[in-house]
Amino acid sequence: xxxxxxxxxxxxxxxxxxxxxxxxxxxxxxxxxxxxxxxxxxxxxxxxxxxxxxxxxxxxxxxxxxxxxxxxxxxxxxxxxxxxxxxxxxxxxxxxxxxxxxxxxxxxxxxxxxxxxxxxxxxxxxxxxxxxxxxxxxxxxxxxxxxxxxxxxxxxxxxxxxxxxxxxxxxxxxxxxxxxxxxxxxxxxxxxxxxxxxxxxxxxxxxxxxxxxxxxxxxxxxxxxxxxxxxxxxxxxxxxxxxxxxxxxxxxxxxxxxxxxxxxxxxxxxxxxxxxxxxxxxxxxxxxxxxxxxxxxxxxxxxxxxxxxxxxxxxxxxxxxxx
Numbered sequence: 001x002x003x004x005x006x007x008x009x010x011x012x013x014x015x016x017x018x019x020x021x022x023x024x025x026x027x028x029x030x031x032x033x034x035x036x037x038x039x040x041x042x043x044x045x046x047x048x049x050x051x052x053x054x055x056x057x058x059x060x061x062x063x064x065x066x067x068x069x070x071x072x073x074x075x076x077x078x079x080x081x082x083x084x085x086x087x088x089x090x091x092x093x094x095x096x097x098x099x100x101x102x103x104x105x106x107x108x109x110x111x112x113x114x115x116x117x118x119x120x121x122x123x124x125x126x127x128x129x130x131x132x133x134x135x136x137x138x139x140x141x142x143x144x145x146x147x148x149x150x151x152x153x154x155x156x157x158x159x160x161x162x163x164x165x166x167x168x169x170x171x172x173x174x175x176x177x178x179x180x181x182x183x184x185x186x187x188x189x190x191x192x193x194x195x196x197x198x199x200x201x202x203x204x205x206x207x208x209x210x211x212x213x214x215x216x217x218x219x220x221x222x223x224x225x226x227x228x229x230x231x232x233x234x235x236x237x238x239x240x241x242x243x244x245x246x247x248x249x250x251x252x253x254x255x256x257x258x259x260x261x262x263x264x265x266x267x268x269x270x271x272x273x274x275x276x277x278x279x280x281x282x283x284x285x286x287x288x289x290x291x292x293x294x295x296x297x298x299x300x301x302x303x304x305x306x307x308x309x310x311x312x313x314x315x316x317x318x319x320x321x322x323x
Contacts, residue, residue, distance in 0.1 A: 001261050001288040004227045007159040007195065009202045012116070012152055012222040012239050019147045020113075020208040020216055021047045033146040039118035041148045043208070043218075048110040048155060050074065051208055051218065053086055055201035060085060065193055079104070081165060081303045082185040085194060088165055107163040108198065113155035113218065116241045120149040153218065156236040157202050161290050165191050167306060183306040184294040191290055196282060199225070203278055220265070220274050225281045227261040227288065235262075261288075 019033045021043040035041050057071035071085045072078060079102075081088040087104070094102030124145045165186045171179040186194075205218030226235050237243050238251055255262045261284045265277025272280075 001227055001229075001284060003229055003291045004288055005161050005291045006226075006228040006231050006233075007161065007198070008224070008226040008228065008233060008235050009157045009199070010224040010236055010239055011155050011157075011202065011218075011220040013113075013155065013205070013218045013220050015148070015151050015153050015216055015218065017122075017147050017149060018151070018208075018214070018216045019145065020153075020218070022146075031145045033121060033148055035119065035121075036114065040115040041119040041121075041151060042115070043113040043153065043155075045110050045112045047208065048113055048205075049090065049108075051205045052108075052110065052157070052201050053090060054207035055204040056085060056089075056197050059197050059200050059204065063193070063197070069190075079303050079307075081167070085197070088185070089159075089194065089198065104167070105163065107160040109158050109160070111156040111236065113153045115148070115151035116154055116239075117152070119151055121146050122149055123147075152221075154239055155205075155218065156233070157198075158233050158236075159195065159198055160231065161195070162231075162293055164194065164290070166292075166294060167303065169306070182294045184292075184297070184300050185303060185306070187297045187300060188290065188292065191292075192285065195290065196285060199278065199281060199285070203274070221267050223265045223274050223277055225263050225265075225277060226255060227281070227284060228255075229258055229260055 019031070021034050021041075022031050033041055034044065053071055053074070060066050060069060060071060067083075069083050069085055072087060074086070077087050077090070077092040078084055079087055079092055079094070081104070089106065089108040091104040091106030092102075093104075124147060165184065167183045167185065169181040169183060170177055171181070203220055203223070206216070208216055208218070222239060224235060224238050235251055235255065238248055243251075252262070261281075263272065263277045263280045265272050265274035267274050
């Protein structure tokens, strides 16, 4: 397949007895779980990004082709797109960058994960007892924790390939935008490796913050993977409960009309399994071409080389900005 511009991964993942994303402690030591107004528990987009980049970091560290790349901590994201995978795929905002814009829109976006049906909530009593008689009785504690009994969580991930490892430079004359140039920060082989890391990470979602001692997992039971030639997230609706069979058929018909690659994996049927679906997607990726607005590996620059004002914010050219 040629000119992949967007990659969509839509997942249904069963989660049992979980508090994958806790809410506020509403009453002292009573921990609550996040729920929508219709009673469905959800996991915020921020938590989903945290879990996804934790998986990318783990996979990247085990990749013999990683070179000097890394995933920065979420509280210290730089702008070295050529080596920092979070800066590249997750974007960054540097509000103290002086006259330099200091902003990169994330190519990788997510939706909050939400249960497909109203959730049943259980409250668990937690007790911390001190058996040493010399211990102050006030060190003993009681707390309650909410958890959801059983949910099928729908989560979606979208990757804008046109912005992967690429920056835009805008030129202005007399206050008018007259030209857009593209700057590439890594070669095509590395871009494709990063896409593969993304795909593998969507099937390795386990690092939910409130589940450090519990074996909760967001690994998919069903998955839809789409390599698209246009920027479309319409297939996110495929697994929604409210989506009728006619709507699902029309979504697939539209994908087939565009002659794009898609695959549906389902571990609950005898058809294509989730594992097989990912294998097919990785194989298709290896034999495909990503959309490259830079049109080749010439003129590859580090972010600092392309935007020296990022390092020296007091010397920003007046006729140039970036995205």
